[in-house]
Amino acid sequence: MTQGHWFWFWLTALSVLWYSTITIYVTIKGYADIGRMLHELRQQRDKSHGEIKPNRDHGETR
Amino acid sequence: MDLLLAQTHFSFWIDGSIVGLYLLATMWTGLYVRKYVHRVEDFLVAGREMNLYLGIASLAATEFGIITCMYTAQSGYLYGFAGVMPGLCQALAMFMIGVTGFCVKPLRDSGAMTLPELFERRFGAFVRWLAGVVIVMGGLLNMGVFLKIGGDFLCLVCGFNISNLVWIMTALLLLVMVYTILGGMLSVLVTEFLQFVVMSAGLLAVTILVLYQIGWSRLVDTVEQHHGVGGFNAFIHPSLGWDYVLFQIIGTTASTLTWQTTVARLLASKDSSTGRKIFTQTSFFFVCRWLIPGIWGIAALATLGWMPLGELSTQELAAVPVVVQEKISGSPIGKPLDSLSDAEKSELGPFVVNKLNDTSLHAMPRFLSRFLPIGLMGLLIAAMLAADMSTDSSYMLSWGSVIYNDIMAPFRKRPWSNRKAILWNRCIVGLIGVYLLVFGLFYKLEGNVWSFMLLTGSIYLSSMSVLLVACCYWPRANNWGALGAIILGAIVPIVQLTMEKLPSTKAYAAAIGPDIAGIAAFVAAAVGMIIGSLLKPHNLEKS
Numbered sequence: 001m002t003q004g005h006w007f008w009f010w011l012t013a014l015s016v017l018w019y020s021t022i023t024i025y026v027t028i029k030g031y032a033d034i035g036r037m038l039h040e041l042r043q044q045r046d047k048s049h050g051e052i053k054p055n056r057d058h059g060e061t062r
Numbered sequence: 063m064d065l066l067l068a069q070t071h072f073s074f075w076i077d078g079s080i081v082g083l084y085l086l087a088t089m090w091t092g093l094y095v096r097k098y099v100h101r102v103e104d105f106l107v108a109g110r111e112m113n114l115y116l117g118i119a120s121l122a123a124t125e126f127g128i129i130t131c132m133y134t135a136q137s138g139y140l141y142g143f144a145g146v147m148p149g150l151c152q153a154l155a156m157f158m159i160g161v162t163g164f165c166v167k168p169l170r171d172s173g174a175m176t177l178p179e180l181f182e183r184r185f186g187a188f189v190r191w192l193a194g195v196v197i198v199m200g201g202l203l204n205m206g207v208f209l210k211i212g213g214d215f216l217c218l219v220c221g222f223n224i225s226n227l228v229w230i231m232t233a234l235l236l237l238v239m240v241y242t243i244l245g246g247m248l249s250v251l252v253t254e255f256l257q258f259v260v261m262s263a264g265l266l267a268v269t270i271l272v273l274y275q276i277g278w279s280r281l282v283d284t285v286e287q288h289h290g291v292g293g294f295n296a297f298i299h300p301s302l303g304w305d306y307v308l309f310q311i312i313g314t315t316a317s318t319l320t321w322q323t324t325v326a327r328l329l330a331s332k333d334s335s336t337g338r339k340i341f342t343q344t345s346f347f348f349v350c351r352w353l354i355p356g357i358w359g360i361a362a363l364a365t366l367g368w369m370p371l372g373e374l375s376t377q378e379l380a381a382v383p384v385v386v387q388e389k390i391s392g393s394p395i396g397k398p399l400d401s402l403s404d405a406e407k408s409e410l411g412p413f414v415v416n417k418l419n420d421t422s423l424h425a426m427p428r429f430l431s432r433f434l435p436i437g438l439m440g441l442l443i444a445a446m447l448a449a450d451m452s453t454d455s456s457y458m459l460s461w462g463s464v465i466y467n468d469i470m471a472p473f474r475k476r477p478w479s480n481r482k483a484i485l486w487n488r489c490i491v492g493l494i495g496v497y498l499l500v501f502g503l504f505y506k507l508e509g510n511v512w513s514f515m516l517l518t519g520s521i522y523l524s525s526m527s528v529l530l531v532a533c534c535y536w537p538r539a540n541n542w543g544a545l546g547a548i549i550l551g552a553i554v555p556i557v558q559l560t561m562e563k564l565p566s567t568k569a570y571a572a573a574i575g576p577d578i579a580g581i582a583a584f585v586a587a588a589v590g591m592i593i594g595s596l597l598k599p600h601n602l603e604k605s
Contacts, residue, residue, distance in 0.1 A: 005282055005294055008143045012278075012357065015350045016269060022118075022347070024261040029115035030255050036113060041098045041248070 072220045072443075073436040077151055080440030081447065085237065090449065091256055092241025092249040095137045099246055102483040112251060112330045117340040119258035120251050120456075121327045122347045126261060127453030128446050131355045133515065135426035138359025140396040142285035142293025144302055145359070148516075149352025151307075152314035153345045160341030163334065165319050168425055168534045170334035177325055177526060178468035184533045185544040187472070193526065194468030200522035201322055201461045202494070204515050206501035208457070209235060209422070213452045213502075218427035219443060231502060233452065239495045242455040243488045247330060257448035262295040264445020267438060268430070269354050275433075278362045284364040288395055299397075309577040312584050313516045316527035321519070322460040355426070363395075370398035370421040372532035378414055386410070396422045454498075462490040509563030517555050517576045524583040528591045536595075543595030551587030554579060 097103065112120070137145030159166055178197065182190035213231040217224050241249045285293035292299030296307050318324060318341070331337040347363040366372070370390050371379060379387070386409075389401040398418040399407055407415060433440055466487050478486070525548040532539035532547075558579035561571035571579075 005143070008282075008294065009278065012273075012353060015346075015353050016266065016273075018346055019262065019350045019354070020266055021261070023266065026115050026119050026122075027259050030119045030258070033113040033116035034252055034255060037116065037251075038095065038098060038234065041104065045098070045100050 072431070072439050076436050078444060080437070081444050084444040084447065088253050088256060088448070089237065089241060092253045095248050095252045096241070096245035096405075098248055099244075099484065100450070101480045102478075102487065104246065104248055107228030112327070112416050113201045113332060113338075114339050114343070116251060116255060116338055117331055117336065118344050118347075120254040120452075121324065121340060121344050123254040123258040123261060123449065123452035124323050124327070125453075126351055126449050127208060127349070127557065128215045128450040128514075129208045129453070130210050130351060131358075131446065131449065132215055132423060132426065134352045135359035135362070136423050137352070138356030139363050139422050139425050140359075141302060142289040142290070142295070142360060143301055143356070143399055144293055144296040144299045145357045146349070147296040147302070147307060148310045148314060148351045149349045149356075151310040152318065153317040153348040155311075156348060157345035159315075159318055160338045160343075160345060163338050165382045165530050165534050166328055166337060166341065167334045169325070169530070170328055170331065170337045175329060176464050176467045177320060177322075177530065178464065181529055181533060181544065184539070185529070185541040189529075189541050189544045189548070191472060192545070192548055193529065194464050195374055196522045196525060196552055197322060198461055198469065200519055200552075201457070201464075202497065202501075203521065204518045205457050205461070206498065207449075207514070208454060209498050209502035212446075212454075214420075214424065215427045215446060216443070218424055219431045219439070219446075221431060231499060233542040234447075235454070235495050235499055238451050238454045238458070239492060242490050243459055246484070246487065247326070247459055250452075251330075254452040254456065257452040258341060260441075260448040261452075264441045264448075265350075265354055268442055268445075269357060271434070271438065272361045276364055280364050281357065281360050284360055288363060288368070288416055304481055305577040305581065309516070309580045313520060313523060313580060316523040316584070317519060319530055320523060320526040322464060323456050326456070326460045329548070339404040342450070352458035356576075358426050358430065359509050362425040365429055366425055368395045370418045370423075373417045373421050373424065376415065378417070384408065390418065409417065431569040451595075458491050458494045458498075462487060462494055465490050513574070517558065517580055520580045520583045521552050521555045524555075524580075525590075526586040528584070528587040532591050532595070539591065539596050540595050540598050542598040543591040543593075546590030546594030548590075551583050554583040554586050 079348045134145070134149070137148075139145075148531060152511060158164070169177070169180060170178050172183070174183075176194075177188040180192040181193050209231045210227070214224075215231055216222070216234075217227055222230070241253060245252075265410065289299065292302070296302045298305060327340060328337040371382075371387060374382070382390075386402065386406050389406075390398050393400050398421060399415065402410075410418075430439075430442065466483070470486070528547045528551065529544055532543065558571055558574065558576065561567040561574075
């Protein structure tokens with residue numbers, strides 16, 4: 001089956017297998033990373049805007 | 063021949079809907095996160111809040127565009143499995159750099175936003191400015207062919223007339239520019255995550271179908287038949303050889319260390335440890351990046367064969383004398399004009415010559431246009447659009463950041479407000495977009511695309527990698543050496559590219575070849591650094 005070119009055969013098989021696995025894994029973990037990154041940026045923005053900030057829901061300050 | 067002229071399987075309604083859905087999702091995501099951009103750090107390095115898995119997705123998506131797919135498939139078509147060698151070299155380089163932290167640890171720990179910013183601390187403000195100019199010049203020259211080749215791919219796969227190329231290029235660019243200009247690195251990172259998912263699904267589905275339907279044995283037989291033993295070993299392939307392999311090892315190591323888009327991911331990571339993990343865990347992707355499209359290229363050779371005349375329309379073919387047609391048909395793979403005399407070449411005219419030269423580059427999209435069923439065709443186009451958009455956006459932003467941060471640094475006597483800085487960055491990204499469109503329309507690329515890209519890239523890869531290594535590990539390095547490395551490292555590839563374009567020196571350039579010229583650029587940069595640094599008197603160094 002490999003016709004003597006075992007290196008390329010196994011490298012191709014490994015590439016397809018590794019890429020499939022990493023795609024699923026990175027999709028799940030990366031989604032969580034985005035959530036964390038946006039959360040951090042929101043916190044930094046709130047800090048830099050100071051303590052007094054309009055409350056969007058009630059039009060008050062907190 | 064029938065296969066070349068046959069219609070594509072692209073269905074406007076089914077495949078078009080899949081593509082439309084993907085584009086809508088990307089635009090919405092890119093525009094949604096723009097509200098988090100408040101400081102220039104958010105715009106350029108996403109506030110340095112990028113974590114490991116987002117970094118892996120982003121780096122993988124950036125480093126795979128339609129252009130990548132086209133030149134790696136062209137390598138597979140032209141050289142068989144031996145064409146995958148650059149991927150193996152880059153994977154090894156990336157893994158070793160990630161494990162050892164060679165250069166990347168001190169670079170990330172320095173807190174710099176770009177490479178030239180780090181160089182300023184060691185070599186002074188002028189070297190920072192000059193390094194910025196060289197990085198932008200090499201990077202933009204390299205990037206100039208992206209849109210044109212992306213447009214070529216989409217026209218061929220969808221069966222659109224090639225005269226629509228300008229409109230396709232413009233539309234692609236506008237979509238990318240909108241979210242890159244508004245959201246900067248933050249939009250780029252989040253859209254790249256989506257693009258990574260779509261791109262990977264498309265690449266895997268098409269590869270599995272190719273392996274299942276064409277079969278491993280047929281792929282191996284094709285390589286053996288057309289390339290012999292050299293098709294499996296780059297060292298003994300007649301068109302590659304030791305100089306090619308050596309240039310790949312040097313060039314891919316240098317690009318891992320200093321390629322602006324890769325460096326931007328390192329600098330956007332939370333810390334140097336996260337940056338190094340991104341390198342080690344993304345390294346094997348670079349094997350896939352070359353092997354997967356390389357297999358598509360080999361499959362194109364297996365099904366279409368070497369048929370340069372298939373590129374010509376019936377009218378163009380009728381105008382070519384039968385003797386010349388026979389010579390072109392019997393030419394070696396990738397060299398359709400090799401057996402023709404100068405008189406015969408000039409008789410063909412530049413338009414037909416260009417079309418014949420594009421045969422190897424167009425083989426893969428022509429093959430896919432007939433091979434893929436409806437539905438999977440839509441997924442492939444969405445995947446390729448995803449790949450291309452992520453690359454374009456990231457490249458525009460990365461080189462834009464060097465223009466703002468380093469080339470414009472002397473014009474900012476006092477720090478600018480975030481509002482002004484972000485506005486300037488947006489304008490720079492917009493101008494890079496306009497340049498891409500104009501360059502893509504007018505520049506005619508000849509020969510192997512990857513060789514062109516590595517050679518244009520070495521205008522800055524050679525000097526910047528030498529500067530980075532010297533900056534981190536050679537206490538004797540100074541600004542004289544840095545200037546020597548930048549000047550000598552840039553001169554060699556620029557002279558080679560100019561010689562390739564001038565009729566009187568074209569033959570000399572071909573005899574030297576891009577690989578020897580590329581190696582010479584790195585040697586020249588290293589010599590410039592060593593001699594320049596040693597020549598500077600000690601009293602001047604202290605002052």
